[in-house]
Amino acid sequence: MNKEQQLEIKRHSLAHILATAVLEMFPEAKFGVGPNIENGFYYDFDLPRTLIPEDLPILEKKMKEIIKKNLQFEKQVVNHDKAIELYEKAGQDYKVEILKDEAKDEEVSLYKTGEFVDLCKGPHLDSTGEIDFTSFKLTKIAGAYWRGDEKNKMLQRIYGIAFNNKKELKEYLKRIEEAAKRDHRKLGKELDLFCFSDLVGPGLPLFAPKGVVIIDELRKHIEKVCAGYGFQKVMTPHLAKIDLYKLSGHADKFGKELFHVSSEQKHDFVMKPVQCPHQTQIYASKQRSYRDLPIRYMESEKQYRAEKSGEVGGLNRVYAITVEDGHSFCRVEQVKEEVKNMVEIIKDFYSAIGLWGNHWVSLSVRDYSHPEKYIGESQDWDKCEKMLEDVSKEMKLDAKKIEGEAALYGPKLDFMFRDSMGKEIQIPTVQLDFATPKRFNLVYVNEKGKDEFVVMVHRAILGSYERFLALLIEHFAGAFPLWLSPVQVKILPVSSEKHIDYAKKVNSLLLENNIRSEIDDSNESIGKKIRDAEKQKIPYMLVVGEKEAENNSVAVRLRGSRDIEDMGIEEFVERIREEVKNRS
């Protein structure tokens, strides 16, 4: 048994110990289920009163006592009817319900800890004493419908976390605390990046000016890099007839997640759940020759998906998803070059964000034992998988070949990064697609005057701006690199009365040089002004007073530092321009 499995058993055993403690506190408690989960465990209870946060330390204390008693986890095997009889007698309705749903002829295993007997497949520790009682903690109380169905009664769920030892527990708690500080919903509000409105509705973020600066900088950077590789911007609407998605296959794929659009005048549209089909229609709008290929389109537009209303929240789950999407329409022989260019774009972009290097690449190919699961000719697949392998070698991507991970319509390269909190992020991808061109009859006239199908190469760089912004906020804890900072420089006049003219002069010069600068002209002390700017995570603070005005200089203070450096204005401008240019 490996360490991870041992920890899972420990967590599951703690769930039973929690239930034992709850039974001591509420003899009339009815029990739902209590599994181990990531980082810990929970148990659902039907109790005579609502739990309050103050109950948790009491229960924790009881659990520790149970551990000290070193009680056995006694396994008992009974037949199905006997088990039902036992739980009916004990008034444990939920356990009875579970049993009645199971096959009647099977034997049932029960685990007893102190007074508590659970219906449970195990395995468990031998006894409670095996647990280090400094390695777990009860964390919260939540409501949970019995069996996840809102028609059922709502039970009370107690969550706990548990690790191998006290040190690991502490580390985890610290990580959680850090993550809470970095939470994009919290920082998004504090830094005034985006908001929600009850009148507009949930899942529909409104981006305030500072949030748009970041989104715009990301978009402009991608557009510029991609334009260098021949990508051209297109613009498509958010609606289409359902016919478009019936043909593309997305009507089936998204089904319930499609938003339907109607009017009193009998219009009937759906909102686009993806960008690709619209872009195919621009390709298809005129005859294309082999001389025109590759044709490359890109677009940053909103797509809409009807997520379950209970599941939307923050920027990670929204109805309105602004996706940066791009496609190359090319010949089979051009695929390799196209893929290489797209990988270069991904490399450029993730280098600018500082994530390149901390990543691995998956070469996601067919499940060779089930070729029938995929669309397209076998020889095209062979050719294209080989191309991706070559790209991986030539570009030293060191891609791991993962069988069965290809898309329905072609093999792909997937890039996996880790953010500063260690969380894995899978966003950029380059996918080959033989199927869509056939569905939409996307052809070009070859050298011999005959129609041939193009290959579509899909590429995603940052995915959706909403999720990417959430990621950036949490990765940088709101302290964005200079080129992405909504306000790059804050000018802090020592006295807002005496030094305002010089502050304005400096500000104008910065704005003329396309540096996003602001003056703090409040009547606060210089100390307060610095604290405010730090709170807003502004990269550069310029303190200006008597001396600076005389010398045409600025006192530069970096975000997070106490050092101050005197500098001529022009020199400062040059430094900022250089840093922005290098995205450092």
Next chain:
Amino acid sequence: MNKEQQLEIKRHSLAHILATAVLEMFPEAKFGVGPNIENGFYYDFDLPRTLIPEDLPILEKKMKEIIKKNLQFEKQVVNHDKAIELYEKAGQDYKVEILKDEAKDEEVSLYKTGEFVDLCKGPHLDSTGEIDFTSFKLTKIAGAYWRGDEKNKMLQRIYGIAFNNKKELKEYLKRIEEAAKRDHRKLGKELDLFCFSDLVGPGLPLFAPKGVVIIDELRKHIEKVCAGYGFQKVMTPHLAKIDLYKLSGHADKFGKELFHVSSEQKHDFVMKPVQCPHQTQIYASKQRSYRDLPIRYMESEKQYRAEKSGEVGGLNRVYAITVEDGHSFCRVEQVKEEVKNMVEIIKDFYSAIGLWGNHWVSLSVRDYSHPEKYIGESQDWDKCEKMLEDVSKEMKLDAKKIEGEAALYGPKLDFMFRDSMGKEIQIPTVQLDFATPKRFNLVYVNEKGKDEFVVMVHRAILGSYERFLALLIEHFAGAFPLWLSPVQVKILPVSSEKHIDYAKKVNSLLLENNIRSEIDDSNESIGKKIRDAEKQKIPYMLVVGEKEAENNSVAVRLRGSRDIEDMGIEEFVERIREEVKNRS
């Protein structure tokens, strides 16, 4: 009677003459109605066979004969019953239907021309001979439902045009011919700016790369100019709960034109028909102080209106309307400065397009005799109308005060331009709005710590990109000024084999300098290459051959000119950069 009224009578009389001619050709003809319209007239007929284009010259000839005969327009007044009896006898069902819908006790006037007797209020000419028969022309045949209702029978409509004399007629025909050449739907396809797809649906244009270049250049120019006046970009989704529009008043205003959005998961949204309400929600997302004002938002986003499906077409009537919209939230005392800035922005933009100067301004104020028709305090209106008057004076706008043209919620300045075809265009506007802030409780904390309502100032510059692009295409006949041209320079190697390397060198240099350049590397003759570039209306053609490669020069040919000017490459780059910068 003025000239215009005389011409209307003549057109109406021609409709009767047309009917008389049709009656000669089809004695069993039944008559609908036949009014004068802009530029001419029409008449609707129920005929025993479908008309063909060849019928028009025959009918025209008959009309000329009737004119030559100098027949009287004989007026006859009869009572209602008598008129019905008369038309029933003649089998003129449509006339009978009209009569039966009218008041019974009124007398009815009839006009007789030859054999044709029409139910008609008049007036008419005295006799057909008064018409110069070189001054009119029958132009087309179309289907038209009786009374415009698709449940009724479809009649055949013959259209004619008529002017004071032959010269005016000819001028009109020439204008029409020119307009057809400039038609944005035709040029949009030829220049590959946008397209439609049957799978996506009508009213939903897809913008191809070249169309997006123009839209992007317009957007970037507006954003840059507006940023200079403190406007900040925001970004809002296309959906909202209907509650937002109930509060804003747009739910009432748009009613049937709202697109409703639903899903199998019971979502219930509408698509935004305007941008303002979403923007108010960003303002309202946090507390604002008088020190923060004015706050200015701008956004270029799509809004959606459920136009009648029969009415969408080209870029002028679409479901998806990309609107550039901006608002300033300010104090009453700041309104004047805000308006001035907005007028400066409009002036800058329309100067760049070359339309400023050929315009007039309306100062649209209340209908003073009906103050109850407007929202807001009378003293606020007085103050703001006065401000707009002052702006007009100070900025020498020479605005005409037009009573009764104010919006419900405040007075405004409207700018009227004329395009190169003489068509009036009313797009830019600056509107004061006291009502929306009250509906949405948009307040700021004043110097005394008390809440006060802001004033919203709405401004439109180019309106929607779709309509504005249509306007630009037709105004410039596709020959866009350099800064808006999708391809600014086409490099034409004399021989695509021998001179391609030099062409590529020139092209790289231009691209590096952000000049939109392309090479024609086809195997066509240089003459054909020039003709193709002319057809694509590309501002600059660079012919490069032996001599140019040797001298590091280019032979520059301007769009629409036969002259060629030799120039060093660097010199050419400088010239283009200067021209783009000056938008000349």
